[in-house]
Structures are given as C-alpha cells and as structure tokens.
Amino acid sequence: MSKKKTQITLQDIADKLNVTKVTVSKALRNHPDISDSTAKLIKKTADKMGYIPNFAARNLSAKKTSTIGVIVPVIANSFFAQIIDSIYNCAFDSDYDIILAVSQEDSEKEKKHLETMLAMRVDGIIISVCEKSENHNTFLKIKSLGVPIVFFDRTIEDDNFSSVTINNVQGAYKAVVKAIESGYKSIGHIGGWQNINIGRDRYAGYKEALRKHKIHLNKKHVIFGGFGEDDGYKAFMELYSKQNLPDILFTVTFPVALGVYNAAKEVGLKIPKDIDVITFGQSSINRFLKPKLSYVDLQTNDIGPKTFELILEHIRSGKKFAPKKIEIDTDLVMNETCIKKI
Amino acid sequence: MSKKKTQITLQDIADKLNVTKVTVSKALRNHPDISDSTAKLIKKTADKMGYIPNFAARNLSAKKTSTIGVIVPVIANSFFAQIIDSIYNCAFDSDYDIILAVSQEDSEKEKKHLETMLAMRVDGIIISVCEKSENHNTFLKIKSLGVPIVFFDRTIEDDNFSSVTINNVQGAYKAVVKAIESGYKSIGHIGGWQNINIGRDRYAGYKEALRKHKIHLNKKHVIFGGFGEDDGYKAFMELYSKQNLPDILFTVTFPVALGVYNAAKEVGLKIPKDIDVITFGQSSINRFLKPKLSYVDLQTNDIGPKTFELILEHIRSGKKFAPKKIEIDTDLVMNETCIKKI
DNA sequence: GTGAAAGCGCTAACAA
DNA sequence: TTGTTAGCGCTTTCAC
Numbered sequence: 001m002s003k004k005k006t007q008i009t010l011q012d013i014a015d016k017l018n019v020t021k022v023t024v025s026k027a028l029r030n031h032p033d034i035s036d037s038t039a040k041l042i043k044k045t046a047d048k049m050g051y052i053p054n055f056a057a058r059n060l061s062a063k064k065t066s067t068i069g070v071i072v073p074v075i076a077n078s079f080f081a082q083i084i085d086s087i088y089n090c091a092f093d094s095d096y097d098i099i100l101a102v103s104q105e106d107s108e109k110e111k112k113h114l115e116t117m118l119a120m121r122v123d124g125i126i127i128s129v130c131e132k133s134e135n136h137n138t139f140l141k142i143k144s145l146g147v148p149i150v151f152f153d154r155t156i157e158d159d160n161f162s163s164v165t166i167n168n169v170q171g172a173y174k175a176v177v178k179a180i181e182s183g184y185k186s187i188g189h190i191g192g193w194q195n196i197n198i199g200r201d202r203y204a205g206y207k208e209a210l211r212k213h214k215i216h217l218n219k220k221h222v223i224f225g226g227f228g229e230d231d232g233y234k235a236f237m238e239l240y241s242k243q244n245l246p247d248i249l250f251t252v253t254f255p256v257a258l259g260v261y262n263a264a265k266e267v268g269l270k271i272p273k274d275i276d277v278i279t280f281g282q283s284s285i286n287r288f289l290k291p292k293l294s295y296v297d298l299q300t301n302d303i304g305p306k307t308f309e310l311i312l313e314h315i316r317s318g319k320k321f322a323p324k325k326i327e328i329d330t331d332l333v334m335n336e337t338c339i340k341k342i
Numbered sequence: 343m344s345k346k347k348t349q350i351t352l353q354d355i356a357d358k359l360n361v362t363k364v365t366v367s368k369a370l371r372n373h374p375d376i377s378d379s380t381a382k383l384i385k386k387t388a389d390k391m392g393y394i395p396n397f398a399a400r401n402l403s404a405k406k407t408s409t410i411g412v413i414v415p416v417i418a419n420s421f422f423a424q425i426i427d428s429i430y431n432c433a434f435d436s437d438y439d440i441i442l443a444v445s446q447e448d449s450e451k452e453k454k455h456l457e458t459m460l461a462m463r464v465d466g467i468i469i470s471v472c473e474k475s476e477n478h479n480t481f482l483k484i485k486s487l488g489v490p491i492v493f494f495d496r497t498i499e500d501d502n503f504s505s506v507t508i509n510n511v512q513g514a515y516k517a518v519v520k521a522i523e524s525g526y527k528s529i530g531h532i533g534g535w536q537n538i539n540i541g542r543d544r545y546a547g548y549k550e551a552l553r554k555h556k557i558h559l560n561k562k563h564v565i566f567g568g569f570g571e572d573d574g575y576k577a578f579m580e581l582y583s584k585q586n587l588p589d590i591l592f593t594v595t596f597p598v599a600l601g602v603y604n605a606a607k608e609v610g611l612k613i614p615k616d617i618d619v620i621t622f623g624q625s626s627i628n629r630f631l632k633p634k635l636s637y638v639d640l641q642t643n644d645i646g647p648k649t650f651e652l653i654l655e656h657i658r659s660g661k662k663f664a665p666k667k668i669e670i671d672t673d674l675v676m677n678e679t680c681i682k683k684i
Numbered sequence: 685g686t687g688a689a690a691g692c693g694c695t696a697a698c699a700a
Numbered sequence: 701t702t703g704t705t706a707g708c709g710c711t712t713t714c715a716c
Contacts, residue, residue, distance in 0.1 A: 009709055020687050025711065035685060050483070055461045056401040057709035060692050065398070076423030076626075084417060088444055092451070097458055100442040102430055109434070116439055119397045141392070262629075284418075287604075288630045351693055362703055367695060377701060399693035402708045 008051045017045055028053070059121060067097045068311060069117035071127040073105045073154065074228075077255065078283050079300060080128070083152070086304030087126065094312065096123070103130040105226070111135050114142065124148040124311040129156060131226050132193060148314030148321075152307040155197045162314065164307045164326045168198055168280075171296035171330035172205025172250070175278050178294070178332060179248050180213050182340045184276070188221030188246035190235040190256055199224065202252050202280055221246040225256075232259025240267055248276035248338060254283045257293055271337065278338040291336030299328045350393045359387060370395070401463060409439045410653060411459035413469040415447045415496065416570075419597065420625050421642060422470070425494070428646030429468065436654065438465070445472040447568070453477050456484065466490040466653040471498060473568050474535060490656030490663075494649040497539045504656065506649045506668045510540055510622075513638035513672035514547025514592070517620050520636070520674060521590050522555050524682045526618070530563030530588035532577040532598050541566065544594050544622055563588040567598075574601025582609055590618035590680060596625045599635055613679065620680040633678030641670045 010021035010028075017024070019038070027034045027042035034042075059065045070087055072080045084100065091098045099122060103110035110130050115138075117125055125147060129135070136156055142149050143160065151163040179187050189206045192199025203222075210217050223238060225231040232251060236259065239245050251257040257279035261271065269275050272291055280296045306326055314321050352363035352370075359366070361380070369376045369384035370393075376384075401407045412429055414422045426442065433440045441464060445452035452472050457480075459467055467489060471477070478498055484491050485502065493505040521529050531548045534541025545564075552559050565580060567573040574593060578601065581587050593599040599621035603613065611617050614633055622638045648668055656663050 007709090011709080021710080022688080022712090023686060025709095026686090029711090033685060038685085052457070052487075053461045054402070054463060054709055056398045056407070056463060057692090058711075059398040060396070060402055060694085061709075061711040063692070063711095075417060075426060076420050078418050081418030081423070085444065085446065088446075092454075098443075101440075102427065104427065104430070112434075115394070119395045121396060121398060145394075285627050285630060288627060290632070349693090353693080363693085364695080364704080365702060367693095368702090371695090375701065380701085396693055399708090400695075402692090402710085403694040403696080405695095405708070 007054070008049050009054075010051075013042065013046050013049060013051060016049070017042060063121075065097075065121050065123055066095060067099055067120065067122045068308075069099045069101065069113075069120070069122040069125045069127075071101045071103055071110060071113050071117075071125070073103050073110075073128060073130040075102045078285075079153075079254075079281060079298060082300045083128075083304045083307075086301070087308050090305055090308035094308075105131045105228070107132055107134045111138055114138050118142065118145070118147065122147070124150070124315050126150050126152065126307055126311055128152050128154045129196065130154075132195065146319060148311055150307055150311045150314065152303055153198065157197065157200075159325075160323055162310055162323045162325065164303055164310060164328070165197065166299055166303070166328045166330050168201030168330075169205040169208065171280060171332075172202040173209045174205075174330065174332045175280065175294075175296050175338075176206050176209035176250055177213070178334070179250065179276075179278055179338055180209065180215060182248075182276075182338050184246075184248045184338075185215060186218070186221065186246040186248070187215065188218075188239065188244075188249045189223075190232055190249055190251045190260065191222060191224045192227050192252040192256075193224060198227075198280075199252060206250055218246070220244040227253045227256060229255045229259040229262070232256030233263045234259070236260045236263035237267075240269075245275055248272075248278065251277060251279040254279055254281040254286070254293070254295065257295075258283075258285070261289065272339070276337055282333070286335070294332070294334045294336070294338045297331045297333050299330060302328050349396070350391050351396075352393075355384065355388050355391060355393060358391070359384060405463075407439075407463050407465055408437060409441055409462065409464045410650075411441045411443065411455075411462070411464040411467045411469075413443045413445055413452060413455050413459075413467070415445050415452075415470060415472040417444045420627075421495075421596075421623060421640060424642045425470075425646045425649075428643070429650055432647055432650035436650075447473045447570070449474055449476045453480055456480050460484065460487070460489065464489070466492070466657050468492050468494065468649055468653055470494050470496045471538065472496075474537065488661060490653055492649055492653045492656065494645055495540065499539065499542075501667075502665055504652055504665045504667065506645055506652060506670070507539065508641055508645070508670045508672050510543030510672075511547040511550065513622060513674075514544040515551045516547075516672065516674045517622065517636075517638050517680075518548050518551035518592055519555070520676070521592065521618075521620055521680055522551065522557065524590075524680050526588075526590045526680075527557060528560070528563065528588040528590070529557065530560075530581065530586075530591045531565075532574055532591055532593045532602065533564060533566045534569050534594040534598075535566060540569070540622075541594060548592055560588070562586045569595045569598060571597040571601040571604070574598030575605045576601070578602045578605035579609075582611075587617055590614075590620065593619060593621040596621055596623040596628070596635070596637065599637075600625075600627070600631075603631065614681070618679055624675070628677070636674070636676045636678070636680045639673045639675050641672065644670055 027039040101113035223235040356363040369381040443455035497505040565577040
C-alpha cells in the first residue's frame with residue numbers, strides 16, 4: 001500500500017533540521033528571536049521541501065487573518081473596477097489579502113457575503129452598499145463585534161460608521177447650477193433611491209440649486225430608481241410617454257445617463273438639441289459618446305487609497321478609534337452637453 | 343477589570359444546552375445524526391447567542407474549505423466581469439465561496455495570488471492567465487499537489503490541464519474569410535503575444551484563412567502585443583507611422599480594436615472608409631461606436647458555468663479525473679464594419 | 685537563541 | 701441519537 005502523501009508541515013521541516021517546529025515557525029516569519037544563519041537555512045529547506053503555509057492553522061492560532069473583505073454592488077463598472085484595483089494595490093503593499101465579493105445589487109447576497117466574511121474572521125470590511133440594502137442591523141452587529149468596517153461611495157445613514165465619500169450635494173449642486181447658467185429653466189432629475197446617500201444627496205444638491213436660483217421644481221420631472229443603465233432607460237421612457245420631458249436631465253450616475261442616451265435614440269430625440277443631459281460620474285465609455293457627456297467627476301483615484309488607509313487605522317487602533325467621515329470635493333468636467341446656449 | 347469578551351464557540355452553546363459541542367456542531371451542519379427537535383433548539387440558541395462559525399477552525403479540522411479561487415487578468419472589462427458574475431452565481435448555488443483575485447496582467451502578482459490560494463487551501467482554482475504568464479512551473483506544482491485547476495479563455499499550452507475556451511482558430515478564420523469575401527486583399531492583424539493561446543490561435547486562424555484563399559500574408563501588416571486598448575493604439579500608430587497600413591485590420595480583442603479606433607481618429611482616418619476593422623470579442627461599448635464593430639462572438643454566457651461545472655467535477659472525483667478540454671464554437675456577428683463592398 | 689507545553693475552534697471516527 | 705477521544709497545523713507564552 002502506498003504511503004499516503006500529505007502536506008508538508010512545520011514539523012517535517014523541523015525534523016529534517018533537528019530543531020523544533022517553533023524555531024521553524026519563527027524563522028519563516030522573520031521573528032527576531034532566530035539567528036540569521038539558522039533562519040536562512042530553514043527558509044532554504046522549507047523552499048526545497050515545497051512547504052506551503054496553512055493559513056487556516058495560522059489564523060486559528062494567531063487569531064487574526066491579515067485579510068480584508070471588500071464588497072461592491074457591481075463589478076462591470078469602471079468606477080468600482082478602478083477602486084478595486086487601487087485597493088488591491090494598497091493591500092499588496094501592506095501585506096494584506098483581499099477577499100472580494102460582489103453583491104450584484106442584491107441585499108440578500110450582500111448579507112450572505114458579510115456573514116461569510118465574519119466567519120472568515122477578516123480583520124476588517126470595506127463596503128459600498130447595494131441599491132436597496134436592508135442590512136443596517138448586520139452592520140450594527142459587525143460594529144458590536146468589534147470588526148472594523150468602512151463604507152465608501154455608497155454608505156448607510158449612521159454617524160457611528162466610518163466612510164469615504166465624495167461631496168454629493170456639492171457635486172450635484174454644481175452640475176445643476178451649470179445647467180441653469182446654460183440657460184435652462186426646465187431641469188429634470190433621474191435620481192436614485194432615497195434610502196441611500198448618493199441618491200439622497202444628489203437629489204438634495206439638485207433641489208438646493210433650483211431653490212437658490214428660484215427655479216420651480218416640477219415634481220413631474222423627477223423620477224427615482226436604481227443606478228444602472230436599465231433604470232435610466234426606464235425612467236426616460238416613463239417621462240417621455242407621459243410627455244413630462246424637461247429640457248435637460250441631471251442623472252444620478254453615468255450608467256443612468258447611458259440608459260437615457262439609449263432611450264432618446266430609440267424614440268428619435270437628439271441630445272443635446274431635443275433633450276440635454278448632464279450627469280454625476282464618468283466612465284471610459286464617455287469618449288465614444290456623441291455628444292460627450294459633461295459630468296461631475298468622482299475623484300476615483302482618491303477613494304480607494306483613502307478607504308484603505310482608514311480601515312488600517314481602525315484595525316491598528318482597535319476599539320479606541322472613533323468613526324471618521326471623509327468627504328472629497330468634486331469637480332465639474334464640461335464636454336459637449338449642457339453647453340451654454342447662445 | 344472588565345471581563346474580556348471573546349467569541350462564542352460551539353462549547354458555549356453546548357454548555358448552555360447541556361449537550362456536547364459535537365452535538366452542536368452536527369446540528370448546525372444539518373447532520374442526519376441529530377434529531378429534528380434538538381437540531382431546531384440548538385440552531386435557535388446559536389442564533390440567539392450570536393454564534394458565528396469560525397471557518398479557520400472548520401477548515402483546519404475538516405481539511406477542506408468549500409472555497410474556490412478565481413484569478414483573472416483584468417476586471418474593468420465586461421468580458422471578465424460577466425464571467426465572474428456567472429461564476430459567483432454558480433458558486434452560490436453549490437454552496438461554495440469564491441476568492442477572487444486580479445493579476446492586473448502581471449505575472450508576479452499572478453504567482454503571488456496562486457500561492458496565497460494554495461495557502462488558503464482552496465478546493466480548486468479557476469484561472470485566466472495574464473498576458474505574459476511565466477508561471478507554468480507553479481501550475482505544475484499545483485497539479486502535483488493535487489489541487490484541481492481549470493483554465494478558461496486564456497490558457498497555457500499543456501494538455502495535462504483542463505480548460506474551457508472558445509474555438510479561437512475557427513473564430514479568427516471566420517472573421518478573416520468574411521474580410522476576404524468583402525473584397526479585401528490587404529488584410530492586417532493586430533495580434534496578441536504568441537506565448538498564449540488566444541494570441542497564437544487567433545493568429546493561426548488568420549493565417550489559415552489567407553492561405554486557403556491564396557492571399558499573400560504581408561508580415562509588415564502583422565503586429566503582436568498585449569490585449570488592451572493601449573496596445574491597439576500603439577500597434578496602429580506603428581503601422582501608420584511606417585506607412586504599413588493594410589485596408590482592413592483584424593484585431594485580437596475588442597479593447598485592441600478600441601485602441602485602433604482612438605488612433606485612427608487621432609490621425610484623421612475614417613473607419614471603415616480609410617481603414618476597416620473586424621475584431622475578436624465584443625463589449626457593451628460597441629453600441630456606442632460609429633461604425634459599430636463586426637466581431638467574433640465570445641459566447642460569454644457559456645464559459646463561466648462550464649468552467650465551474652468542470653472544476654466541480656475535478657473536485658468531486660479527485661485524482662482520478664482526467665484533464666478535459668472544452669472548446670466552444672463561435673459565431674460571427676456583422677455590424678457596420680467589414681461590410682461587402684459593392 | 686531555542687524549545688516545551690498548551691491551546692486556538694472545530695470535525696471525524698468510533699463508542700455507547 | 702448522543703458523546704468520547706483525538707487530532708488538524710500553527711503560534712504564543714514562558715522557561716531554559
């Protein structure tokens with residue numbers, strides 16, 4: 001009968017070198033206890049023997065995982081893809097592993113992922129919540145468990161949590177003011193669900209801009225929904241079919257604006273002549289649009305690193321760390337829509 | 343001094359209920375040993391006490407993780423994003439967790455991720471390799487370790503590994519034949535690195551089509567590089583600057599074609615009039631391009647589920663399972679490029 | 685600088 | 701149907 005080949009353990013290495021597994025363990029982790037020469041020897045032998053550490057054992061024993069969980073609502077979206085890339089890079093530099101999960105805008109899946117991450121005993125969680133997240137209780141539970149959690153971009157409404165967001169009210173305000181300055185009086189909004197910051201705050205900025213400029217807010221010009229392309233399409237069609245189209249639409253996200261482009265094309269309306277658009281957020285697709293959208297810049301490069309830095313602070317200082325809300329200012333980028341009418 | 347609050351374990355639940363932790367463990371995992379009534383009671387208590395299983399402990403003890411590692415080269419790419427989504431869904435249905443990692447087209451990172459996954463003791467690995475992967479040895483090591491691994495789309499050249507790919511040679515052949523039928527004689531190729539199947543096979547299909555139709559292959563019309571937009575841009579510019587532009591370009595991926603669009607626009611050449619394009623692979627961006635690209639369809643919907651199914655077969659049947667190569671046929675989708683000249 | 689002892693939380697095999 | 705025993709592979713004191 002063939003000898004069952006099993007994984008190589010610290011003990012195996014120790015046996016070969018006539019030391020104990022403790023020494024090997026320390027050497028492999030560069031513990032200062034071990035002399036350079038033995039450390040080098042141990043490492044070489046481990047390598048030669050094809051040793052692969054067992055994280056489950058390590059985590060169990062050390063009671064930490066050097067792993068951070070990241071949850072995003074969608075992945076085929078250049079905004080989140082970029083953020084994820086930058087978080088991966090940060091993690092790499094700080095010797096953390098990332099567990100990435102995608103909620104697919106589904107609150108149930110989001111919850112499942114959160115629970116999995118807790119069970120994995122991640123050292124911290126970074127999350128951008130899904131469209132209609134109903135997991136506030138889970139977040140509270142996580143907090144009470146002492147697991148650090150940082151929200152980015154899409155947050156929940158609760159001051160007890162840390163977050164990194166952009167200044168949504170300000171950004172929306174800027175966009176709508178620009179529309180006003182361009183001569184528009186009839187300004188509609190395709191907005192996001194109001195239970196979530198980006199939906200709420202961008203709508204707030206919209207309202208504020210109209211109010212300050214004494215422009216009537218026509219409720220018939222406002223529709224709330226999700227943040228995807230389909231949502232934009234549907235919203236536009238609804239406005240169109242009810243003949244409620246304003247002169248310009250301020251859309252809550254880039255994908256929503258994209259849906260508007262599709263819908264407008266389908267019904268034969270020209271942008272910006274028949275219906276103009278300005279949006280929150282950008283995408284690499286924008287280069288190919290005609291006309292190229294003017295938009296509120298999301299400062300994508302800053303969000304990932306700042307979020308990661310924040311979670312690290314939390315992890316390192318433990319319970320003592322007070323929640324911190326970071327807000328990043330936005331810029332308006334003008335392209336070929338929402339241009340001043342002569 | 344406050345009592346240090348630690349995590350709730352099986353033992354805690356057992357104590358409260360006057361049973362042993364084994365019973366609790368079994369009950370929580372729906373082991374048939376346990377009677378319905380006690381199982382229900384145990385579950386309720388566990389829930390009430392806020393019990394969270396410790397996967398590290400479970401994995402260590404059970405010697406399996408119910409976790410599958412997935413590595414992709416890029417994430418901001420609708421092809422991979424779609425595949426990832428479908429793999430997540432399959433995993434969800436089969437009660438597996440996914441560990442997702444992005445190599446960012448970097449062989450070093452790819453290797454690091456592979457090692458991390460081995461250390462995590464994932465039950466299997468699904469991977470689409472990076473542009474210039476130099477990890478063949480690592481793959482062999484993984485194989486010798488008995489960890490199931492399945493490649494998809496981008497594979498390495500080795501019959502001992504399972505893979506799910508599309509029929510690249512056939513797809514490229516179809517595209518180039520179409521170009522020929524459309525009246526083109528001067529057909530160039532912006533290809534991918536030849537060390538990787540998609541680069542090699544798509545080039546092979548290109549060559550085969552020319553050969554069969556007795557059309558001269560002008561080496562000056564062929565450039566090899568990466569699979570991203572920048573690569574397409576650079577390749578086009580190189581052809582252009584050397585005045586080596588053919589009448590039509592067959593590009594190895596959609597992003598490469600996109601780079602060609604950018605470059606052509608920059609130098610003032612019109613597609614398809616001045617230079618025509620047909621490509622391998624699609625993207626949701628295509629809708630916005632003018633002209634809309636004709637392309638070889640990647641059958642994106644099939645790849646994820648088939649890959650997942652294959653890794654499951656491997657995991658379930660262990661060593662006994664022979665490597666299996668699945669190849670999916672392609673279709674040509676004609677839009678506004680590479681149209682028959684009258 | 686190195687080692688002995690103890691245990692992290694859980695599950696698998698076998699007994700009762 | 702439930703419990704006993706024996707680890708999984710590693711790290712952390714603390715002693716030498």
